[in-house]
Amino acid sequence: MAKVPVQFTLNGSEKAEFIESGTTLLNALRDKIGDTSPKGGCHQGTCGACSVIIDGELRLSCLTLAETCNGADIKTTAGLAEGGVLHPLQRAFLDAFATQCGFCTPGMIMAAKVLLDRTPNPSREDVVEALSGNICRCTGYEPIIQAVLVAARANSQNAA
Amino acid sequence: MSLVLQTFSSAKDANAALQAPGTRYLGGGTLVVRATNEGDVSTSSLVRVTDPGLSQIAVAGGKVRLGASVTMAAIASHPELAALAPAGRAVGGPAIRNMATVGGNLFAPAPYGDFAVALLALDATVVTEGGETPIETFLAGRDTSRAIVTAVGFSLPTAESFRFLKVSRIKPKGVSVLSIAALLELAADGTVSSARIALGCMADRPIRATAAEKALLGCKLTPREIAPALAAAGEGIAPITDPIASAWYRAEVLPVHLGRLLSN
Numbered sequence: 001m002a003k004v005p006v007q008f009t010l011n012g013s014e015k016a017e018f019i020e021s022g023t024t025l026l027n028a029l030r031d032k033i034g035d036t037s038p039k040g041g042c043h044q045g046t047c048g049a050c051s052v053i054i055d056g057e058l059r060l061s062c063l064t065l066a067e068t069c070n071g072a073d074i075k076t077t078a079g080l081a082e083g084g085v086l087h088p089l090q091r092a093f094l095d096a097f098a099t100q101c102g103f104c105t106p107g108m109i110m111a112a113k114v115l116l117d118r119t120p121n122p123s124r125e126d127v128v129e130a131l132s133g134n135i136c137r138c139t140g141y142e143p144i145i146q147a148v149l150v151a152a153r154a155n156s157q158n159a160a
Numbered sequence: 161m162s163l164v165l166q167t168f169s170s171a172k173d174a175n176a177a178l179q180a181p182g183t184r185y186l187g188g189g190t191l192v193v194r195a196t197n198e199g200d201v202s203t204s205s206l207v208r209v210t211d212p213g214l215s216q217i218a219v220a221g222g223k224v225r226l227g228a229s230v231t232m233a234a235i236a237s238h239p240e241l242a243a244l245a246p247a248g249r250a251v252g253g254p255a256i257r258n259m260a261t262v263g264g265n266l267f268a269p270a271p272y273g274d275f276a277v278a279l280l281a282l283d284a285t286v287v288t289e290g291g292e293t294p295i296e297t298f299l300a301g302r303d304t305s306r307a308i309v310t311a312v313g314f315s316l317p318t319a320e321s322f323r324f325l326k327v328s329r330i331k332p333k334g335v336s337v338l339s340i341a342a343l344l345e346l347a348a349d350g351t352v353s354s355a356r357i358a359l360g361c362m363a364d365r366p367i368r369a370t371a372a373e374k375a376l377l378g379c380k381l382t383p384r385e386i387a388p389a390l391a392a393a394g395e396g397i398a399p400i401t402d403p404i405a406s407a408w409y410r411a412e413v414l415p416v417h418l419g420r421l422l423s424n
């Protein structure tokens with residue numbers, strides 16, 4: 001099978017790989033590049049565990065072919081912590097017990113991040129809408145919604 | 161999995177590549193890549209087009225042209241397409257809307273194709289290299305269509321004349337039990353002077369409710385006057401059965417939801 005080159009920015013650093021044509025971004029990230037923060041829950045677009053941010057937009061890496069990401073700016077949950085300090089969303093997820101098995105967490109955090117980047121003070125409805133493509137089988141969602149609202153408040157206090 | 165992606169800068173060049181057996185066009189990929197992930201080995205090659213023109217939205221002189229690669233998210237957030245925003249927002253969750261394209265929605269089998277339902281009510285034109293086709297003809301022939309759709313065009317409806325409803329069990333996102341779009345013109349006395357109604361999930365692809373359209377003419381949008389149209393809504397339907405709802409259930413609730421859409 002012919003290999004094709006892909007090159008993109010992942011969490012601020014340049015990545016270049018040869019991959020098999022037709023490889024999903026999820027498989028390229030996990031198996032080639034070694035970023036296992038996006039999870040493969042369904043490979044069907046249904047669970048949201050593989051969510052990543054591509055050029056500022058939330059996308060499902062399981063339904064995105066890696067070759068279509070040449071030159072893109074990709075962000076995953078693995079890139080959020082800075083110098084060992086957790087991102088406010090990660091902190092809030094821990095504090096609010098919004099993570100149980102943790103499988104949905106990276107996708108939830110990506111979906112929440114694009115929301116807070118655009119809507120720093122979201123309503124509860126905004127949060128529910130933003131997370132509506134992400135499934136959690138453990139928490140019952142309420143702690144996750146609360147964590148995002150807490151992170152939003154922490155953000156706006158920092159800004160004030 | 162052995163899958164090869166071919167990238168072209170124009171639809172013209174890609175059309176030739178698409179004629180090869182086992183080759184499919186890649187839009188946003190939410191259905192195609194999903195199928196290959198699931199083990200659909202009938203697809204060995206995907207073709208995509210990077211022409212930025214395919215992602216353009218043009219609104220001028222009351223006419224709208226949506227490039228085939230325009231996403232549901234782009235429609236939902238476009239200031240001049242507010243009338244269509246509910247139909248754009250009806251598709252999937254946020255990540256799906258960032259990927260799902262207009263072109264792909266035209267081919268999506270029921271229970272998908274919510275946006276195509278809106279386009280059918282709007283009497284859109286589907287544009288390919290070969291020319292322009294009325295959406296009804298296009299949908300009827302889509303299983304054997306091999307040409308790349310480059311755009312859809314339609315007259316921009318006013319917010320008052322265009323109504324859209326998607327019924328789903330999971331809120332705020334969830335697959336359709338059914339979807340309905342209606343383009344209605346009212347005369348000065350409040351009676352319906354023209355009606356075009358499209359239904360989703362009432363067949364394997366969007367269909368028109370022509371009997372209900374006829375029955376609405378000359379009626380005021382009151383519960384009493386629309387009753388004959390609601391009674392006619394089920395004419396010619398063959399709803400799908402899936403884990404969301406049976407064909408029987410879909411047929412039963414269609415008049416109820418059409419009634420709500422028409423009378424509010």
Ligand SMILES: Cc1cc2nc3c(=O)[nH]c(=O)nc-3n(C[C@H](O)[C@H](O)[C@H](O)COP(=O)(O)OP(=O)(O)OC[C@H]3O[C@@H](n4cnc5c(N)ncnc54)[C@H](O)[C@@H]3O)c2cc1C
Binds near residue numbers: 045229266268334
């Ligand atoms: C979790 C999930 C939820 C969903 N929810 C909904 C929903 O609520 N409502 C809904 O309507 N749909 C839904 N869908 C289905 C799908 O996302 C949409 O129908 C979408 O618009 C399909 O577009 P696409 O660009 O992703 O299509 P693709 O997967 O790229 O293509 C679909 C088909 O259309 C063909 N095609 C695509 N573009 C063109 C073109 N320009 N010319 C010729 N052929 C073309 C492809 O070859 C393929 O056969 C959902 C899908 C998933 C995975």
Ligand code: FES
Binds near residue numbers: 046
């Ligand atoms: S793995 Fe991508 S949505 Fe489930």
Ligand code: FES
Binds near residue numbers: 102103137139
């Ligand atoms: S914490 Fe287990 S799926 Fe969400």
